[in-house]
Amino acid sequence: MGVGTELERFFAASRLRASDYGEHYVALWDCLEQASTGGKRVRPALVLAAFTGLGGTDLSLATTVAVSFELLHTAFVIHDDVIDRDLARRGVANVAGRFIERAIAHGAVSTQADTWAATAAILAGDLALSEAHRALAMLPVERELRGRLLDLLDRAVFVSAAGELADVTNTTSKEPLSVEQVVFTLEQKTAVYSFEAPLQAGAVLAGAGVEAINVLGQFGRLIGVAFQLTDDILGVFGDPAKTGKSVVSDLREGKQTALIAHAGTTAAWPDIAPFIGRADLSEEEGAEVKERLRDCGALDAAEELARSHAERAVAALDTRSIPEALRSHLTTLAGTAVNRTR
């Protein structure tokens, strides 16, 4: 049974169970299932790649671990949307968006509809987070192994929360962050739970040695940062039709990216700073800021930073503890981190 099937079964069972508590709760589970589909299932793929690449054979165990990390991701995405007050993701109404419509259809006034939406999204995230823990807790493996997997999950939650908080508190900073601070935040907020922990969990479950586990952790952090640096570049310089987001949204939000961090170290900064974090930034002003970010060398610097992280990630794999097939697979992945079309 693959990850998709295991998730489908979980949601079908939960919906059935929810039907004892009324239509709104069933709708909440529908929204949660929707939130867990449509993504690229990167984390399950990493768990399974490390597991099979390091000689693991019991795929049913690995699938459950993969499901755990996918649900952790679902929980974070849903709660992140609450924090950002987003009502859609990938162009589709998210949990909050759907519950606002639902509330209005049930005669709620607008403040009530907002409360329905926040409630549904917070609870949906809590339910996904709970199942992420439960999947590992119920894993039929010996105590020591389960403990190590639970420690990886615990670290993923702990560090991601630190990163999510830093991401928000950073936005208030009057000065641009240093490039190091930006990288550190990306590592915390995304690289650990999305790359490092899934790879290490697959390796631990396969019974890999300490060195392989450490190397995969290092690879995961570096490649996770490379992915995020590239995402941030595409967020401003990408094609909105491909990225699904407006090129001005990060600028309006004042998001602290490597682009901004680099620009902050250049003579062009006084001409860029006034536009960053302005909610009313126009498309024309956005285009002008892009021009300046390019001219001052910030785009090149950010691209180079992403590339160097991907290279260091690949270099880390150059050890006997990583079998050739796994190395080759992860090297290809590293390429896709930075070579995405604008």
Place this chain on the structure above:
Amino acid sequence: MGVGTELERFFAASRLRASDYGEHYVALWDCLEQASTGGKRVRPALVLAAFTGLGGTDLSLATTVAVSFELLHTAFVIHDDVIDRDLARRGVANVAGRFIERAIAHGAVSTQADTWAATAAILAGDLALSEAHRALAMLPVERELRGRLLDLLDRAVFVSAAGELADVTNTTSKEPLSVEQVVFTLEQKTAVYSFEAPLQAGAVLAGAGVEAINVLGQFGRLIGVAFQLTDDILGVFGDPAKTGKSVVSDLREGKQTALIAHAGTTAAWPDIAPFIGRADLSEEEGAEVKERLRDCGALDAAEELARSHAERAVAALDTRSIPEALRSHLTTLAGTAVNRTR
């Protein structure tokens, strides 16, 4: 090591760990610890009462289970405050309240401060929820027993989420709910996770038989409802100096209580309905509504309902499977549920 000590150790370790990620994250853990103290630790007391009352001896295991349910409660309280947009609890600034002050001290403008607050509170709840799961998952007991404890936790999360959602969606209802609907929501939102599950977890851990576990579940649901019905009565008719909340806040919010449900079945309803859910309800109007709720018999009916639930809870204990000492302890508890001074 008692529940308080185990929690203190967990928070001390977490704070130390958080210090690698900056002062805001340490402050978040401080807030989380504050949120977990100051309450009455009802749930841990129930776990331990059932455990020792049914012959359990290894208190270190029971303490960890008790910690799990206390952290589950902390998580729910924190997320509930986000949903209700509350900035204080028991007269003290809560996670959001403290992070708003923190944001402003760091130069945030007001919308940014709101985001700091929501972020900190959502993450603090996620961290508490995660540890609630982790405590049980790491419990050094055999697989089957751990599975049963995890199932109780899972049910507690699942049913509470249903109740929390119903509580919010009910507020939009134009018609008063039926008394049965009110009781069903109280059972879901509070009785299951606060009374039923902790009692049953203590019993399961003590190795109790099926009958004792079922009886404690029944007692827990009934007494949990009795407590909540009484809380709702005190929310309107209690002494604000003792309850710590304004007597008009539930009325302004349009909270669907047994008082309102009963009033909705009487001829007095058209004279009460216009005042319920009005955010601008004055203290004088509140006093008038109280008078009408009393005159129409809603106060008596709600008190009688609470009393009958407490009586049925005590009656359920009348079985050989519940040892005398435990029965006596729980009967005293049942008395405190309904005999609280206004």
